[in-house]
Amino acid sequence: MKRYERFADDIAELIRSGVLGPGQRIPSVRYASQTHGVSPSTVFQAYYLLERRGLIRARARSGYFVNSHVPRTFVEPQALAPVSESTEVDVSGLVFSILDSIKDPSTVPFGSAFPSPSLFPLQRLARSLASATRSMDPQVVVSDLSPGNPQLRRQIALRYMVGGLMLPMEELLITNGALEALNLCLQAVTEPGDLVAIEAPAFYACLQVLERLKLKAVEIPVQPRQGMDLEVLAQTLDKHPIKAVWCMTNFQNPVGASMPEASKQALVELLRKHQVPLIEDDVYAELYYAQQAPKPAKAFDTEGLVMHCGSFAKSLAPGYRVGWVAAGRYAQKIERLKLMTSLCASMPAQAAIADYLQHGGYDRHLRKLRYALEGQQANMLAAIARYFPAQTRVSQPSGGYFLWLELPEQVDALKLFQLALAQGISIAPGPIFSPTQRFGHCIRLNYGSPWTETTEKAMETLGKIIRSFL
Template identity: 45%
Template sequence: MAKYEQLASQIRQQIESGIWRAGEKMPSLRKQAAHSGMSLMTVMHAYQQLESQGWLVAHPRSGYTVAESIRISPQSHNAAVETAEAVDINSFIFDVLQACRKPYMINFAFAYPDPNLYPRHQVNKSLMHAARSIPVSNALDNLPPGNDTLRAMIAQRYAAKGISIAPDEIVITAGALEALNLSLQAVTRPGDWVVVESPTFYGALQSLERLGLKALSVRTDPKTGLDLTSLERAFQSHSVKACWLMTNHQNPLGFTLTEPKKRQLISLLNKYQVALIEDDVYSELYAGNEQPLPAKAFDASGNVMLCSSFSKSLVAGFRIGWVAAGKRATDIQKLQLMSTLTTSVPIQLALVDYLSTRNYEHHLRQLRRTLDKRKKAMCRLLTQMLPPDVEIEPAEGSYFVWLRLPVTSDTMAIYTQALAENITIAPGKMFSPGKQFNHCLRLNTSFELDESHTDAIRRLAEIINQHLEQQ
């Protein structure tokens, strides 16, 4: 097959999969040549062949568009790339999270694992020890980038996984969300385009809204993860400054990118000179015996900012996170000085004490086993109680399950009815700037299925079934 025929076949497959839509303008001959590495003549022959076959339409002095007669096969309800010039979601997220605070709620919308799974007694001992022994000079010692010993411990934990990250690259932050926000600020300005997954963690959307950034939501599959062909299309069609992605145990879908896809992702980012903000807060909560590596493990450019925390694996209330910031470590320290100034000194010292004197690895092994057991039990219960047209995505690792109802469903109606009965869920509207996931919802599976939680799941299933019968 000639090169132009290979390119034509590739573009035809992209059109069939929805990456290029009917009536949409294709990249110019020169842009396509630059992206594909083929000659201008090869690209022109490919476009001409697609035009003769009815896939493309030529416009004098205006290039090519996808033919209006082309209709994309409905393999996905989610478009390849969705744009949002303005993100407006914070008020809705605030309302959902406020409802979660009520103590009498059965809280399947909760963002953290069951608090009873944390080693509270041991952590409190470390906190009391730190409070008693804190020296007078410690406020200065723990200014950005943070406590030297804690940063060295984090670097050593990465080294044990085969990832070389120097302590000087690590900045301690007030939770992972501050690490993610500071990283985003370091590489963007208001009005810039940022790629997120579709669906994505709602905190990413809140950050884009706060900073006045534009969202490019790239199609993401519950099993295979981010569509890298669609990601490259986004890079080609927009001036993207950064990607905010979760390559391990993505929230809300739960997938983990394979190592080859992580390598391919890094290659694409380097090719188009786009920064990666990697949200890796669930990486310790894997199922099985092998922890997945972050995409940063395959990057040699310093262009990946790896963000994580102890909030999901040790204790939520401490709010200690970090960013392994690569070449932008100094920039992030300067930004932190203008916002939180420094992360809590006693909490940093408490973590140093805990990590040096307690058995953190033993706790993690127990936590992973319990989360895996509880997720499987929840999925069995949901499978028994819900009809086959409700798809349950129980990806391994972490503690969320993603439910997809028929596309005509409205999980906001289910959310409202469940809330009236003191049950909270996370409706799909939380995870996208658009409406394409309004038929989905996320559940937290980390709680023990005692009588009250089992009854709540049973009642939630009844609400879902009633809703589907009315559709």
């Protein structure tokens, strides 16, 4: 990381923590340069970066100011009351009809689950793919079956090590994206009819996996800042024979919530007491805006009860379908399930990513990606402030690329979805994130695409449609 980037991160941290409030003037270049012992050009570069990140704004002749919408000009969405009952899951029909309808590439993709592929180094990856495949020993076809390409597994283990988590390479299994990993994890520890504790709201793919495996869900509320409500979870574990807990500990989809470290530790401890495995879906881990990468719950796991799933789909290589799982005491069982399900992940894709991680400049790419996403979040928050009703509640995640909005109660999210789609705008309506189809006036918006006039205009249109419900 370069000096100006480090300095920009320091300032960003001050803004995020509220030391520098919205609208406040930030130190002049000369003052900052003197007090921090850096050159004026470093400060300039840092401020320019912060501007691109959407955190500050230059005003002619008067210096730089913290953007007025950052942070906390919005009230956060409320967590719903817990249900404390188990539900059979049957949402696929609704989810698929919605996903089908937003496939049109000309639609403004606020409803998409992916960031824009334009943010990824696809050309550089293609080079890695070409060179890795050219030099691929034909014998890998036989020797590289599951658990997967050893170079790739070593690189992944190295990244965890740098982040302070010692994951033995032997524990790592490469999968066809995180979705397959999550399927295998659930299958390894449940039988049809079993109960699984999930988040409310939960990523709809989680609901679909439960549905496919004929499992029942118990919904645990997600707090916008704390993540899964551990008190409710503790009560649920006392009351129900829960076979597994599925949880996104960082930048939860759709709310954007991240669990503080202490909560992650408490979660692991709680599950250790009950000897219930945790399926940790950590696919957004690399998309943090703060200075430090968030730790996974896996870091606090001493008994191999945490099955930790990751992926390159959201941070590097969408479409390559390369994910992984470090499954603790379930590792061998899951490797065998994988061999029975799809043998192994595509070998050229594995080799390409292994090569890229070694030579491609992943950390540089990630820094750029995080800045872009953070800036786009600021843009979308500003647009919400401009166009949406004042009562709108919004989450302000410190990573990822989703906002979770609680709209006024009169708004019917499913109707809103139809009306917006008729205007060429997709959104993800709240009910697809719950097996009980709650969150009827909530929506998830994706800010994973570069901000353009079209997106600005689409937000304005969306605001108008929302107001028409009032």
